[in-house]
Amino acid sequence: MILKEQGLVVSVVDHNAMELAPRISEADVADYVALLKPRVMSLVVFTALVGLLIAPVHVHPVLAFTSILCIAVGAGASGALNMWYESDIDALMSRTANRPIPRGRVTPPEALTFGMTLAFFSVMTLGILVNWVAGALLAFTIFFYVVIYTMALKRWTAQNIVIGGAAGALPPVVAWAAATGSLSVEPLLLFLIIFFWTPPHFWALALFRCEDYARAGVPMLPVTAGPDATRLQILLYTIVLVAVAFAPWPLGYFDAVYGVASLALGGGMLMLAANVYCRREGREASRATRRLFAFSIVYLFALFATLLIEVVVRAAVPSIW
Amino acid sequence: MDDKQEQKGIVLTEAQKKSRRERSIAIALALAVLVVLFFAVTIVKGPAVLMRPM
Numbered sequence: 001m002i003l004k005e006q007g008l009v010v011s012v013v014d015h016n017a018m019e020l021a022p023r024i025s026e027a028d029v030a031d032y033v034a035l036l037k038p039r040v041m042s043l044v045v046f047t048a049l050v051g052l053l054i055a056p057v058h059v060h061p062v063l064a065f066t067s068i069l070c071i072a073v074g075a076g077a078s079g080a081l082n083m084w085y086e087s088d089i090d091a092l093m094s095r096t097a098n099r100p101i102p103r104g105r106v107t108p109p110e111a112l113t114f115g116m117t118l119a120f121f122s123v124m125t126l127g128i129l130v131n132w133v134a135g136a137l138l139a140f141t142i143f144f145y146v147v148i149y150t151m152a153l154k155r156w157t158a159q160n161i162v163i164g165g166a167a168g169a170l171p172p173v174v175a176w177a178a179a180t181g182s183l184s185v186e187p188l189l190l191f192l193i194i195f196f197w198t199p200p201h202f203w204a205l206a207l208f209r210c211e212d213y214a215r216a217g218v219p220m221l222p223v224t225a226g227p228d229a230t231r232l233q234i235l236l237y238t239i240v241l242v243a244v245a246f247a248p249w250p251l252g253y254f255d256a257v258y259g260v261a262s263l264a265l266g267g268g269m270l271m272l273a274a275n276v277y278c279r280r281e282g283r284e285a286s287r288a289t290r291r292l293f294a295f296s297i298v299y300l301f302a303l304f305a306t307l308l309i310e311v312v313v314r315a316a317v318p319s320i321w
Numbered sequence: 322m323d324d325k326q327e328q329k330g331i332v333l334t335e336a337q338k339k340s341r342r343e344r345s346i347a348i349a350l351a352l353a354v355l356v357v358l359f360f361a362v363t364i365v366k367g368p369a370v371l372m373r374p375m
Contacts, residue, residue: 024333028340029347062365066358125355129362 031100036076044075044171050304051172053311055179067178070126074138078145080115085150089216134178141170158224165198189248196241200234204293231277238273242266261306265299
């Protein structure tokens with residue numbers, strides 16, 4: 001009675017009522033599409049398509065479509081689960097603060113449910129409709145990206161994107177397995193190309209987003225080892241990348257058109273990486289880093305597009321080869 | 322007045338209704354795609370749909 005007169009009881013009751021009131025979501029379809037990381041998904045779809053089409057077997061278009069769809073949805077599920085786990089640090093970084101969870105459009109449990117549902121359906125559909133080698137590889141890819149990279153490595157070591165890059169490199173391997181039901185050297189070569197492409201690409205991004213990562217406490221290489229050490233690592237990884245990307249031609253796995261394209265594109269990557277290594281201060285350094293980041297996307301796209309064009313031309317005009 | 326509101330339950334705003342309708346349509350479309358996909362693959366594979374190599 002005394003408490004009521006002092007207004008304390010009312011306060012407690014109101015607080016409980018607020019906690020018990022169900023939250024009504026206003027998230028629209030665009031918010032859920034954003035959870036899938038569509039830009040990452042488009043690269044996954046493209047590299048998977050190349051992995052599927054270079055396989056030396058005929059794949060029925062319906063099965064090819066099913067495989068690519070499942071791989072795309074699996075990649076989207078990984079993105080949603082990544083955003084669910086990283087919503088705390090996403091809110092601290094300007095690049096990610098606009099994502100659906102930090103903006104309050106989607107709650108973390110909603111993102112978790114969405115991601116788990118898509119992961120389950122993508123793996124099961126690929127396994128049942130195509131084959132279980134591909135289904136198991138897709139499950140492993142999602143597990144590796146979410147558990148190994150997002151939960152374990154990202155906040156623990158500066159080598160996060162080196163090891164975690166394996167998840168991004170697996171889609172062409174999954175697609176090859178979907179086409180053939182087994183694995184071979186060619187998809188592993190594609191895996192290695194994306195694997196060694198990942199560090200220069202992400203460290204270039206981290207160089208000009210260094211403050212963001214530092215604020216969020218993510219131990220990216222520029223934060224832990226400094227920009228100069230990162231520049232050296234970018235150059236070293238680019239040298240390995242160019243060598244690995246060129247190797248399939250002399251080894252006889254891909255044709256001369258690919259070899260020449262690989263050399264030309266590799267030359268561009270090396271030049272830009274050397275530029276990043278040499279220019280260390282001021283606007284020139286920033287511009288060099290952004291150029292490398294932008295070109296690295298073109299590099300991977302063009303390299304895989306060359307393989308795709310080879311396949312299409314070979315199918316259309318078999319006498320050329 | 323309070324009793325009447327309680328009987329009504331939760332009243333959604335127009336924005337909440339619109340987003341819920343959009344989400345429902347998206348889920349329906351996704352389920353339809355899944356059904357068509359399973360049907361199409363069953364037709365393409367024929368009896369081999371039951372043979373799934375490990």
